[in-house]
Amino acid sequence: MDEADDLLGRPVVKGASDLPRERDTATWFGLGAASLLLFAAMAIGGSFAAYFDLPAFLMVVGGTAAVTAISFPIDDLMRLPQVFSTALFRTVPPPRPHARKLLQLADRARKAGLFSLEDATAAVQHDPFLGEALALVVDNYAAPEIEQALKIEVQAMLSRHRVSADILRRGGEVAPAMGLIGTLVGLVQMLSGLNTPANIGPAMAVAILATLYGAVLANMILLPFAAKLDRNNHAEALIAQMTMIAAVSIATQESPRRLETSLNSILPRAARLSEFD
Numbered sequence: 001m002d003e004a005d006d007l008l009g010r011p012v013v014k015g016a017s018d019l020p021r022e023r024d025t026a027t028w029f030g031l032g033a034a035s036l037l038l039f040a041a042m043a044i045g046g047s048f049a050a051y052f053d054l055p056a057f058l059m060v061v062g063g064t065a066a067v068t069a070i071s072f073p074i075d076d077l078m079r080l081p082q083v084f085s086t087a088l089f090r091t092v093p094p095p096r097p098h099a100r101k102l103l104q105l106a107d108r109a110r111k112a113g114l115f116s117l118e119d120a121t122a123a124v125q126h127d128p129f130l131g132e133a134l135a136l137v138v139d140n141y142a143a144p145e146i147e148q149a150l151k152i153e154v155q156a157m158l159s160r161h162r163v164s165a166d167i168l169r170r171g172g173e174v175a176p177a178m179g180l181i182g183t184l185v186g187l188v189q190m191l192s193g194l195n196t197p198a199n200i201g202p203a204m205a206v207a208i209l210a211t212l213y214g215a216v217l218a219n220m221i222l223l224p225f226a227a228k229l230d231r232n233n234h235a236e237a238l239i240a241q242m243t244m245i246a247a248v249s250i251a252t253q254e255s256p257r258r259l260e261t262s263l264n265s266i267l268p269r270a271a272r273l274s275e276f277d
Contacts (some may be wrong), residue, residue, distance in 0.1 A: 001012065003241070008268045012062035014018050022088060022090060023088065023089055024087065024228070027088055027228055028088065029161050029166065031220075031221075031224075035220075038216070038220070050205075051209065051212070052089070052208055052209075053202075053205045053210075055182075055206050055207045056182050056186070056205070056209040056213055057207045057209075057213060058174060058211040059178060059181065059182040059185065059206075059210055059216050060178045060179050060210055060213040060217060061213065061217065063174075063182075064171055064174045064175045064178050064214075064217060065171075066254075067177075067178065068167065068170050068171045068174050068198065069169075071170050072163070072166075072167055072170075075095040075271065076163050076164070077140055077166060077167065079160075079164060080164075080167065083164040083167070083168070083225075083229065086164075086223045086226040086229065087229055087232070088124070088234060091173075092235045092236050092239060093127075093239060094234055094271070095235075095238055095239065095242065095267055095271045096215070096267070096271040096272075096273065097241055098242060098243075098269060099134060099242055099260075099263045099271070099273055100273060102242060102243065102246035102259070102261070103246075103256050103259060103260055103273065103275055105117060105120060105134070105246065105250065106246060106249060106250050106254075106256040106259050107249045107256045109122070109137070109253075110255070110256060110258070112243050114137055114138060114140065114250070114251075114253075115138060117134050117138050117250070118138045120134060121134045121135055127243075129150075129153065129154075129240055129243055130154065130240075130243050132146045133146070133150055133244065133246070133247035133253055134247070136149060136150070136247065136251075137247055137251050141251070143248045143251040146244075146248055147244060147247075147248050147253050149164065150240075150243070150244040150247060151244065153240075154237070154240045154241070155242065155269075157236070157240065158233060158236075158237055161229065161232075161233045161236070162233065164229055165229040165230050165233065166228045167223045167225035168225050169222070169223065169226045170221070170222035171217075171218075172218040172219075172220040172226060172242070173218075174216060174268060175213075175214045175217040175218035175222060176211075176214045176218050177214070177216075178210075178214055178216065179210045179211045179212070179213055179214020179215060179217075180210075180211065181210070182206060182207070182208045182209075182210020182211070182213070182214070183206075183208070183210050184207075184213050185206060185207075185210070186203050186205070186206030186207025186208070186210060187203075187207050188204035189206065189207075190198065190203035190204050190207065192235060218272050237265075238266065242263055242266065242267075245259070245262050245263060245266075246259060249262065256275075259262065260273055260275055
């Protein structure tokens with residue numbers, strides 16, 4: 001990682017939130033590898049054209065989108081492009097650099113006073129939650145008021161993220177069902193056209209490919225992305241909790257050493273700090 005001067009003028013390592021968005025390697029690798037294996041199996045078994053059927057595709061993909069939309073308000077559905085972007089690109093900083101940044105802010109407030117953090121708010125525009133926490137501290141809100149305000153913000157943020165994951169999970173439930181519906185439609189077409197051999201093949205393609213499309217859509221895209229969003233949600237909740245702890249600690253003018261102890265209590269063991277040892 002690149003080196004930069006921290007808010008106290010000392011060199012520190014940048015966190016992910018300080019840097020442009022970067023691809024989530026695991027997501028891209030998993031999606032690419034799964035797609036490659038699927039396409040390789042198709043290529044080995046025959047022509048790609050044999051695996052494409054427009055009626056089956058419309059029933060499964062369009063039907064899944066339409067049925068999923070019934071369960072959620074339009075405002076939540078409009079955030080889906082951003083939801084997929086969140087899963088494909090990592091925007092949550094690693095906990096250790098963020099904890100170190102919080103300690104630096106606490107150290108600055110202890111040495112230069114709470115109002116010295118006013119200049120720091122401009123340096124954390126990439127992190128609106130941290131900026132809001134610092135603004136509350138600089139405005140001299142009482143620690144209980146800061147904690148209450150930030151808790152409400154965290155709960156609202158996590159609620160929005162849970163809804164996004166719920167949309168994808170709901171889609172993952174609907175897709176196989178739409179595949180089954182497509183299969184039944186294809187079977188009806190096939191059975192009703194037994195006297196016309198030319199119609200049996202296309203009807204059978206609808207029946208089989210609808211099931212395939214439903215399984216692929218659910219198990220290769222929607223459910224894995226929902227799981228990734230849940231993981232990102234937990235990571236963001238940890239970052240927000242650390243920020244809230246730091247804001248309350250700074251407002252009560254606790255020692256940065258004590259703040260480090262509090263942060264280490266919620267950090268994974270491998271990410272714990274020892275700045276004051």
